[in-house]
Amino acid sequence: MHGQNVDFKVDYESFLSKHDMLWDLVPDKWQTAPYSGNGNVGFLLYQSPEEKDNVISLHIGRHDYYDHREAETKADEMLWIKRSRLPLGHFKLKSKGKITGVDMRLDLWNAELTGTIKTSKGSYKIKGLTHSANDIIYFETDTKDETVEITWHAEAPIPPVYEVLKSGGGPKGGTWDKMRAVTLEMAPQPTFSKKNGYNFCYQPLYDNRGETTTGYKIIGNPSGKQQLIASVHHSFPEHNSLEIVTNNLETAEVLIKDTNFISTHQKWWHEYYPLSFVTINDAEKESFYWIQMYKLGSASRGNGPILDLMGPWYNRTFWPMVWGDLNVQLIYWTHLTANRMSIGESLPNNIDKYAKNLEDNVPKHWKNSAAVAALMPQDLIAYNGSKVPDMLAWILNDYWLHLQFSGDDSRMRDKLFPILKKTVNSYLNYIKENPVDAEDGKIHIKYSWSPEYKPGRGQDINFTLALIRWSFQTLIDIDNQHHINDPLKKEWQHVLDNLVDFQIDKNGLMVGKDRPFANPHRHYSHLLAFYPLMVITPEKEEDKKLLRTSLDHWLDVTFNSGKKIKAMPVTGYTATGASSMYANLGDAEKAYYYLDFLIKHKNISSTTMYSEGKINPVIESPLSFATSLHDMMLQSWGGKIRVFPASPKKWKDVAFHDLRTQGAFLVSAKKIDGNTEFVSVKSLKGNACIVQVDFENPQFYINGKSISVNKSADGSYNINLKKDESVIITSKSLKQTDLSIIELPKSEAEQNLFGYGKKTKRLPGHDYYSSY
Template identity: 60%
Template sequence: MKKCHLFSLACVLLLSAFSARLNAESSVDFESFLGQHDMTWDRVPNRWEVAPYTGNGNVGFLFYQAQGEAKNVISIYAGRHDYYDHREPYEGQDLLWIYRGRLPLGHFNLKSEGDIIDADLRLDLWNAEMTGVITTTEGSYRVRGLSHAETDVIYFETDATDESIEISWHPEEPFSSVRKTLDAGGGPKAAGIWKAMREAPYPPTPEPQWSESDGMQFCLQPLYQHRGETTTGWEVRGVADARQIMIASIHHSYPERNSLETVKQNLLTAREWLAAQTFFADHQQWWHAYYPQSFLTINDAEKEAFYWIQMYKLGSAMRENGPILDLMGPWYHSTFWPMVWGDLNVQLIYWTHLTANRMSVGESLGNNIDKYAGNLASNGPAAWTDSANVATLFPQDMNAQISKVVPDMLVWIMHNYWLHCEFAGDRERMRDGVFPVLRQAVNSYFHYLREFPVVGEDGTIHIKHSWSPEYPGGRGQDINFTIGLIRWSCQTLLDINTEHGLNDPLAPQWQHLLDNLVDYQIDENGLRISKDIPFDKPHRHYSHLLPFYPLNELNMGDPENKQLFRKSLDHWLYVTLNKEKKDEAMSVTGYTATGAASMYACLGDAVQAYYYLDFLIKHNRVSPTTMYAEGNPVIESPLSFATSIHDMLLQSWGSQIRVFPATPDIWPDAAFRDLRTQGAFLVSAKKQGGVTQFVTVESLMGAPCFVQTDIPNPQVSIDGVAASSKQARLTQDGFYEIDLKKGQIATLTEGSLAEADFAIEPIPVKAGERNLFGLNKKTERLPGHQHYYKK
């Protein structure tokens, strides 16, 4: 007993020393590191796309001088992420675009005595706040602004020298931007829903209600028939010609009518925190805990900076208790796309947090699916019992009626929910959250197949009519997009059913559909759109490639599948870029580039992955602040840039972990710490001079562990002790199968542990390559600067 006790104690001490060494050698001074990637402005931001921005997932603001505004005014454009309309359907039609979309809020004007002539601003990523100086013809004033991380309060401070700053609130009419476009003669001219939305009544909202209480001012905006209300409240203290501070809060409520009370309480809380001198510390504490959840550095300052700005943007736009991140987050802009888009956009958004190990902020999707599962269940036809569906675009409550169609968009969204559970290792939520909604979605497939049966003589089940999102003329029979989603969803239900011993009576039907579903439609160029539709038109969307990426239903590790994937991917981009007829080539959009980068990374093609990664930054619709718009804001493309970086450094699909699978030669030095994979593993690794120094894999849940590395004949250790041949073995497909229990850490090194260099530190950035984004002299290199800042 004594010997066993001593042995156990020795193991504990060895593990503690090993873990301490890894942690000590992987410390990062985030404040200094992020400071070299802060966004800076040496000129006055003059529009949404080039403005500094802050947010907390619910409220936020942009700071800029709108074009056409008075020369002595610059504004804080406030936003509330969940500020949606709630009008009732008209003559049985939801009219989502105009009746249920995002609404404009308003802005605070900062009016100075002199005209604004210059700006020197900095967005401090580490502290998530904007600071700087505005220079006028009369003097100047310092500014400091942030959206508090822990409460829905905007803080803004001015400190004037030879100036006087007047702050005032200017609400906007909550009028649908889509309806405004239609009324002006814009938008699609087709009949049907577009004609109905042009002609449907659109009564105005009541006038805002202004009030004051205890030094605070309020502007309450009731919506039409008081179906929802939004209150903006603020308090300004101090001296206009010296230092003054404004605290503001915004709350949207429906069906409750408590926005005024909520805002008042938020402002009282902010008062208390400011008086107790905890306001800034509490805000910074959230951000200082958020950033170190993982770390990544590459010897490419521009790509590294872009990546970390996306981490800032992600933390500013998403919260676990917040709404589903739509195309704008807290930063409203007049748009023709005023909701959540479910045919690609929301899916790309909710990949970013996974490998980045920022799981909490990404819980908003699953939390809202759980919350609104009843709406999903009522979206389809009444006769389709025990089913679920959602329209391609939908408001935050996911209440979006749809006719007798396949549930492709909902199933793809459920793939994101499934991914979150896979990365989190949350098997209970997989059973209790994913399974019941996915089960109902697959029931919609069964209802569709029963109502519109197309069965071959050999019993093959065909899909009569569905849609390959956004492909021109992409509606028809046996759409590959639909086939892939049916196969993934049925197999996933079977897997969860088996894992948890649910004995679901529908399991035989899921298996029958898998066994008899039509094969993928393939020709000499790879995957087609469908049975009757080849891929032969320029197309920004990669919907027909979904069975490969991200579903991996056609396993990319299989040599034949890999060859088919490469052929399909090359053909998609060749036709889309249309190299032979440049005049007919479509403009490749942001997510075209990031999708291509990620897919080539999955094929191990680092050269092409890097090419398309770089393509995004050079896209002239990517602003110098890393925002992205196609006329209308669409937040997913820059966020998916971070996903592409992840896919180049670390992949986990098919229950296998791939370390540095597509790291280009242009990045000979790269390192990351605590990136997350499917199966709930935290992975750290370092490449120096093109040579991988080490890989560590920490198991959070004890799932099966398969790791691929380019370290030749690595030494494998578990918790600092050399692994036996039974604990670590090389499989035929080149992966190390490691018997790793929950809480254990596997280390792969070329030599002994004692000789390995475990230090993970930021790769030095030259002075000339710091602060490459914002709106400044350095951003003039970017096509997006030239496109958006026409001064």
């Protein structure tokens, strides 16, 4: 095909079927279970160790099911035990015979689980999904020489950390001992009722602060075909969960009766997947990537809660909420380049919604200021005291990135600017209240924290300096762009001009003043100025050298020092952070090495889930794999689009369609046998784009006509594009360019590489979580 535009022809159904997850082993924990969700409710199907051998359960979760206990004072919020995610319950599927095996498939394209559960007496077919547009879980069983009884079992809403502390576990000292000494009054027992053929389980929370109703109906015959429809709603401060659940069940019954239930569910997914496309001659990486797209679509919705560490899939965890010192930030990078913008709206939307709570997280005398603690419930009530507002500043970098990628200038001015200004006011208040008398006359930051590093507390911490530089500069940039002329602008500039420099030694960026980077550390907090903030970029040779030295040193100490530390020294996000940073330095092979390292990390399960300490879900690590892969193919920091900036030699053939960049451009590109065939850039807003390609003497075409473009001193090209106009960049004439994008072929052995069964035994995570 030699037309004038990219010829995109991919059959997503056929393409994604090669990445469906398969099970031929019985899943017995959440890490090996099939998962389904719609951003708020969802289920996992697995046989718990404590269950009888003829029972397998649908474990139901609801993403926004949090406790709402009141704190006596702001300093006494005890979020870990008073404001955490709560367990919900499960449906038991009980057969006559013992379960002897399974043959199941998670169909990504239709977001549906199908298959057969085999027993010593017979078997039963299953089909399950979480409706994409209604909070309904649907599950059907169809028996052969079997009977399947379905029963609901509510779980008590006990905060998981409270259970651990009361049993003598968990850290000792300080806050932990305070929480251990508290006796929480428990919520009342649930009450059960029936109405109009529906069964209801009503669970009020302690002191009537919040309530959850689970409603369900089972239609059919346990010895034949039966259907379960279930809905869950959590409400606070309203008391309307019963009405909403009833309404959801009635809606589902109408859709089923009109045979629209499945088609209305599929519609969302069939519009979601084609938003962008990626294919690589590396089946395992391609597969892992697309499963993350399924997982993200199952775990997040723009109008839903902030994606915490679990999404809709609850597990008793020591980290039962939103973590703001890295986890939430990583989650909200994935949707950007993938051009799946709407599912990433939940972060900016909730920041806008709860902006007042952010202002209440600082001392009363700090006027017009905002902050948030390192961990937080969904409503962002998490007192930060009179400390630096680092966690909120970093979360706002995600908000800013979202607007950069969507090209939403008015929201930048009207929503982000005010909350970022309040965050910066917290920095100004901190600096004023904590002066440091220094001979150099610079502004120093007396005391802050480099997350998770030990010893990471002290003066002039690079993590904090990076966030101050980014937030103050961003305010000035927005002010300049929109001619706001804010009265505080001079003060912001004064801080930038006089702030102490980053702390650096022969090994690059230090942790802070008199704090060299010397201990293994999974977190890259001291490197934040590089990634993701790009306050120091690799554009200048001396900066690139500094960043390379810092990155190499971080990984060398973390992997090779032999020092023992309590926390896992190398986690999933250690690998993806390293991969993205090497990609930003243009080192494709190292970027690939760490991308591969993630899949081989034992804590990545065969279903691409991830946990630490074996039980604590941390959803962001596998999701950030997609971010690293994006960074290898396409980068757009600093106002420049870089195509294939770090594409490894192994990926000889690779193509992507409609990946998104900052400035709201959609980019498509393709390599054939290691050489870039073409790059296409479309402007969604109509403005100039600066592009860097990885081949010599590019030719430029708009609407099939050749145009001349001058090369800048840095090797990039500046092209003016009208709204919805595209430029095609190729190394030869347009007629000779292959503008087609199709899926790359996969052999039988390269298909369906994840799930839980024979094929997943190659993965270290299979053994790590396996009971077989």
